[in-house]
Each structure stands twice: as structure tokens, then as C-alpha cells.
Amino acid sequence: MERFIPLSIPNFEGNEKKYVDDALEQGWVSTGGTYITKLEQGLADFLKTDNVAACQSGTSALHLSMIRAGVQPGDVVLVPPLTFIAAVNPVKYQFAVPVFIDCDDSLCMDPEKLRKFCEEECEYNGIMLSYKNHPVKAVVVVHVFGNMADMEGIMPIAEQYHLKVIEDATEALGTYYTKGKYAGKYAGTIGHYGAFSFNGNKIITTGGGGAVTAKDTRDVDYIRYLSTQAKDDPHYYIHHEIGYNYRMTNLQAALGVAQMEELPEFIRRKRKNYELYQKYFNGFSLVQLMTFREGTESNRWFYSLKIDKKKIKASMREIITILQGRGIQTRAVWGLINEQKPYQNEMVYEMEKAPYYSQRILNIPSSTQITESEITYVAETIKKLLKDLANE
Numbered sequence: 001m002e003r004f005i006p007l008s009i010p011n012f013e014g015n016e017k018k019y020v021d022d023a024l025e026q027g028w029v030s031t032g033g034t035y036i037t038k039l040e041q042g043l044a045d046f047l048k049t050d051n052v053a054a055c056q057s058g059t060s061a062l063h064l065s066m067i068r069a070g071v072q073p074g075d076v077v078l079v080p081p082l083t084f085i086a087a088v089n090p091v092k093y094q095f096a097v098p099v100f101i102d103c104d105d106s107l108c109m110d111p112e113k114l115r116k117f118c119e120e121e122c123e124y125n126g127i128m129l130s131y132k133n134h135p136v137k138a139v140v141v142v143h144v145f146g147n148m149a150d151m152e153g154i155m156p157i158a159e160q161y162h163l164k165v166i167e168d169a170t171e172a173l174g175t176y177y178t179k180g181k182y183a184g185k186y187a188g189t190i191g192h193y194g195a196f197s198f199n200g201n202k203i204i205t206t207g208g209g210g211a212v213t214a215k216d217t218r219d220v221d222y223i224r225y226l227s228t229q230a231k232d233d234p235h236y237y238i239h240h241e242i243g244y245n246y247r248m249t250n251l252q253a254a255l256g257v258a259q260m261e262e263l264p265e266f267i268r269r270k271r272k273n274y275e276l277y278q279k280y281f282n283g284f285s286l287v288q289l290m291t292f293r294e295g296t297e298s299n300r301w302f303y304s305l306k307i308d309k310k311k312i313k314a315s316m317r318e319i320i321t322i323l324q325g326r327g328i329q330t331r332a333v334w335g336l337i338n339e340q341k342p343y344q345n346e347m348v349y350e351m352e353k354a355p356y357y358s359q360r361i362l363n364i365p366s367s368t369q370i371t372e373s374e375i376t377y378v379a380e381t382i383k384k385l386l387k388d389l390a391n392e
């Protein structure tokens with residue numbers, strides 16, 4: 001019995017082929033065409049926001065947000081240490097200075113540490129926050145693995161100090177608040193800017209692609225303008241700004257329109273599969289299935305186990321390799337960004353939870369196609385392995 005259960009693979013059960021063929025037949029393969037506007041409209045409707053600009057990637061969506069947020073060389077941007085590095089790289093594209101703020105137990109930015117950093121480490125003159133004479137302009141908040149960051153905690157701090165909030169909702173399309181001040185609000189629509197990704201392993205994919213929304217619809221228009229080479233007169237090549245070639249193509253968007261039709265079903269399956277895993281791991285003391293924030297409904301994009309390192313001496317690498325041999329693809333969480341070569345000299349603030357979780361989180365298979373019997377196999381195999389390892 002050869003089986004292989006991948007971590008996370010795309011799902012094309014809907015109209016993907018039909019729409020891509022259609023785009024090809026129309027001859028609209030590049031950055032113009034009706035699928036792009038259709039995808040933008042579909043995303044705006046889904047997210048209950050006014051305006052969405054489709055981009056070439058989540059990274060370009062984040063970069064354009066940062067440009068529009070006014071982040072300039074030498075400015076400070078507050079960023080998370082425990083996430084995919086693409087959330088932080090745009091800070092460097094702008095020759096700005098990242099300062100790493102720790103996460104809380106949700107793996108997302110800790111509002112208390114954010115507040116303490118602003119209060120105790122920075123100067124505030126009533127208009128501008130500054131850190132070691134660098135203006136602090138923005139904060140990048142990542143909704144890690146589809147789990148909503150504590151926006152109720154973060155937004156008042158950002159408002160108090162006039163920081164632009166760039167939500168990295170690349171993993172969180174479909175996550176929303178069900179209770180409280182932001183009830184009904186989707187991840188990516190609470191801060192000033194929200195970036196989404198449609199890379200191959202995200203909840204919907206366009207191969208590569210992304211999107212931006214913003215609180216102010218004019219910001220989205222401006223981002224769309226920047227993404228298409230800042231054409232002020234497209235016929236006579238007049239440009240008043242430095243633009244970028246960051247626009248999504250119609251071929252990608254054709255995929256995206258089909259994927260958006262399936263998104264509610266994908267989320268439904270992710271939720272159901274999470275509940276199955278929950279059933280298997282509940283009461284099993286060697287791991288803890290990470291939960292999602294109270295008062296929110298997560299898209300449950302990725303499932304994470306927190307491994308009890310006191311009882312299990314094997315390294316994450318050993319666990320992953322053994323599981324791979326048993327046909328189960330798992331993955332360790334990211335290495336800390338502040339420990340990566342380009343960031344080793346950057347400022348970190350009270351780092352404690354991020355290193356802790358960075359050594360303990362294991363992501364387990366979460367594709368929308370996974371079957372019930374595969375989930376049973378994954379859960380039972382992991383439980384047996386960890387019991388064996390704990391006894392050694």
C-alpha cells in the first residue's frame with residue numbers, strides 16, 4: 001500500500017479549465033481583460049469592501065501597500081518574526097528598517113508588546129512616533145495560518161500613534177470576526193491596507209497572484225495605477241511616478257474567478273477536516289492542536305500541532321523524516337525571520353514566544369481533497385509515533 005498524503009495542494013474541481021481556455025480563445029492573456037475585473041469585483045463582494053486591485057503576487061501586494069503607506073528609506077516598520085519572510089522583505093525593498101515585535105499564543109503579533117514598545121522605547125511628539133530618530137510609519141500584521149490577529153488590541157495602538165496598518169491576509173482569505181467591534185469584518189479589511197496571496201498552496205490559487213484592498217478606495221486605485229507602470233497617459237507614454245509591473249494577468253485571473261466560485265466549499269471542507277483532527281487529538285497529551293481566535297471564524301487554512309518538547313526528545317527534523325517515510329508530508333513552522341542572514345543585525349523587541357513556538361509547531365496535511373480515512377491515518381500515525389518517541 002503506497003500512499004502519500006501531501007501537506008497542501010491546489011484543488012481544481014470547478015471551472016478552472018473552462019475559464020482559462022476562454023481567456024486563451026479571447027486572446028486576452030496579459031494584464032488586460034475581463035477576468036481581471038471580474039476577479040477584483042468578486043473579491044470585493046466577498047470581502048464586503050469597495051475596491052480591490054489584483055496583483056502579480058502577495059509579495060507585490062504588500063510592497064505596493066507599503067509604498068502607498070508612505071514608507072521611505074530609513075523609516076521604521078514594525079514586523080513579526082514568526083511568519084513567511086515575504087511579509088517582511090518589502091520593508092527592505094523600501095530601504096526601511098524593520099523592528100521585530102513578538103507574537104502571542106495565537107502566533108500573531110502581541111498587542112501588549114506592540115504597545116509597550118511604542119510607549120517605552122519610542123518618542124512621541126503628538127504627530128509622529130520615532131525610534132532612535134527614525135520615524136515609525138507602519139506595522140505589518142500577519143494573520144498566521146488563517147488565524148485572525150488581535151485586531152481589537154492592535155488597531156487602537158496604531159490609531160494612537162498614527163501608524164499605518166498593513167494586514168498581511170495572504171493566508172487568511174475568508175477569516176472574519178463574528179463578535180465584538182469588528183463583527184462581520186474580514187481579515188484584510190480592518191487596517192489601512194490588506195494584502196492577499198493566490199500562490200499555489202494558499203486557500204485559492206491563480207498559480208501566482210495576489211490582491212490589495214484598502215480602507216480608502218482611492219488608495220486601491222492608486223495601487224492599481226502603480227501596478228501598471230504608472231501610466232498617466234497610456235497612449236502617449238506619460239508617467240508622473242515610478243511604476244511597477246505588478247499587475248495580475250488575465251490568464252491568472254481566469255483561474256482566480258473559478259477558484260472564487262469554490263472558496264466557500266473549500267472553507268467548509270477545511271472546517272470539517274479541522275473538526276476531525278480535533279476529535280483525534282483531543283485529550284492526547286503529547287500534542288496540542290492549535291486553535292483559532294475566539295469571536296472569529298477562521299478559514300482554517302493550515303492546521304498546526306504544538307509538540308510537547310519536554311516529553312518528546314526527538315528533533316522536529318527526525319519527526320518529519322519518519323512521517324515522510326510513512327507517506328505523510330508535514331512541515332516545521334518557519335525559522336525566525338530575525339535569524340535569517342539579511343536580518344541578523346536588525347532590532348528585536350522582547351522576543352520570547354516566537355522562538356518558543358518556532359521550535360514546537362508542526363503543520364499537518366490540510367488540502368481540501370484530503371479524505372476522512374486519510375485524516376484518520378495521519379492522526380493515528382502521528383499519535384503512535386509520538387507515543388513511541390516519548391517512551392524512548
Ligand SMILES: *Cc1c(COP(=O)(O)O)cnc(C)c1O
Pocket residue numbers: 056057058059060083084086087142168170171196197198199208209210
Ligand atoms: C504566501 C505568503 C506571502 C507571499 O505571497 P506570494 O503570493 O507568495 O508572494 C506573504 N506573507 C505570508 C505570510 C505568506 O504566507
